[in-house]
Amino acid sequence: MRCESLLSTPPSLIEQDIRTIDISEVKRTLGGAPLHxxxxCPPCQGFSSVRKLNKKASVRDPRNQLVVEYFRFVEExxxxxxxxxxxxxxxxxYLFKQIVKKLKAMGYWIDVQVVNVKNYGVPQSRRRLVMVGSRLGAISVAEGFEVETTVRDAxxxxxxxxxxxxxxxxxxxKHSDAIKKRISLTPxxxxxxxxLPAEYTLDCHKDEKIGFNDxxxxxxxxxxxxxxxxxxxxxSKGRFLHPEQNRAITPREAALLQSFPEDYVFPADVRKQSLALMIGNALPPAFSFAQSANIASHLSGTEQIPG
Known part of the structure; x- marks a missing residue:
């Protein structure tokens, strides 16, 4: 049985908190077929460098435990x-390190790497940890390529x-007149x-030790x-002003910088903040495609013996 069999399997969606999903329901959906x-992508807020203030220890966050839920699905x-x-x-x-050891003990070949999505055709710098594994043979995280896509390209x-x-x-x-003036003066x-001239510096930015430069x-x-x-x-959240127009980037521009197709349909009737979260929290599609194609190639070239 090869991965082409996936093409005949209709998609199925379970909209539910992962912690409450009965895995037997997933098994029924699979109908006895192997899961390829x-x-x-468990929530990452507790491990982000911003929340950790670049320290090594993770921030206590109940969502950190969701990596264990992922492992529960792998086990079952x-x-x-x-x-x-x-x-x-x-x-x-520490829980991630334990999970990697357990996966190897289960017979998975595992590769863990930190890569930057800019090396996969995405016009932004975004470092991500990627773990891939296989029961079928050695596998590695997909390699990037040299060509860089720029903001202008996007x-x-x-x-x-x-x-x-x-x-x-x-x-x-939308901004106040004072903020519009500061934006217009930004080279x-x-x-x-x-x-900016000193008289246009916000009070919260006058202390060089406080705030983010971008x-x-x-x-x-x-x-x-x-x-x-x-x-x-x-x-006010980052380097998100248009290169030459006196405004912040739009959701479409942000989506293109995330490598979404230009005709990708986002809901237009949601709050702007919700739309920003949809776009900013997404794994860039071009990067996802590279990793998925790598796994598909691995499956196609390997004799699959589920068990």
């Missing part, structure tokens, strides 16, 4: 291959929001708040974007 891939379903993605800080979490062709017919591209953050193509910064045309986060539509 179990992919998971015994997928042929598996993949988990998270922030690099997960590598130091968004320069778009019309201004005022001239766009795309409802997602027409959504632009084009990579300028930051540090380039807030109210402009993207640069001919390099990659900074990490697109759940605050990507708010310039």
């Amino acid at each position: 891939l179990l992919a998971g 379903l015994k997928p042929l291959t598996l993949m988990m993605e998270n922030v690099p800080g997960l590598a130091d979490y 968004i320069s062709h778009l019309p201004t929001p005022e001239d766009s017919t795309d409802p997602i591209h027409k959504i632009v953050a 084009k193509d990579g300028g930051s708040r540090k380039d 807030v109210y910064g402009r993207l640069r045309w001919d390099t990659i974007s900074t990490t697109i986060t759940g605050g990507c539509l708010n310039p």
Whole structure:
């Protein structure tokens, strides 16, 4: 049995808290067929460098335990291959280290690497931990490639929001006149708040030891974007100003910087903050494709003997 059999299996969606899912329900959905891939991305807030303030220890967060739920599914379903993605800080979490040991004891070949999505055709810098595993033979995390996609490549062709017919591209953050003035004074193509005249510096930014340097910064045309986060539509959350227009990036621009297709349909009737979270928290599609294609190639080239 080879992975092509997946093409005839209709998709099935279980919308439920993973901690309450009875795995026997998943087994019924599979109908006795082997599970070719179990992919998971447990919430990463407790391991992020921002919340940890770049320290090694993880922040106490009940969501940290969800990595154990992922392992519960692996134990019960015994997928042929598996993949988990998270922030690099997960590598130091004691439960993750225990899980890797248990997976190897179960007979999985495991590879864990920290990679940057910019090396997979995504026009932003975003370091991620990726774990892949297989019961069928040695497997490695997909390798990246040299060609870099820039901010210009991703968004320069778009019309201004005022001239766009795309409802997602027409959504632009609104600011006070004072903030608009600061934005207009920020040098084009990579300028930051540090380039502003002293009288325009916010009180909260006057102490050099406080704050993040990228807030109210402009993207640069001919390099990659900074990490697109759940605050990507708010310039007070990072370097999210358009390279030359006096505004924050739109949801469509943020999505393109995440490597979503330009015709990807997002709900236009949700709050802007919810839309930003959908986009910023997503695993960039181009990166997902590279990792998925790598696993599909592994499955296609390996004799599959479920058991």
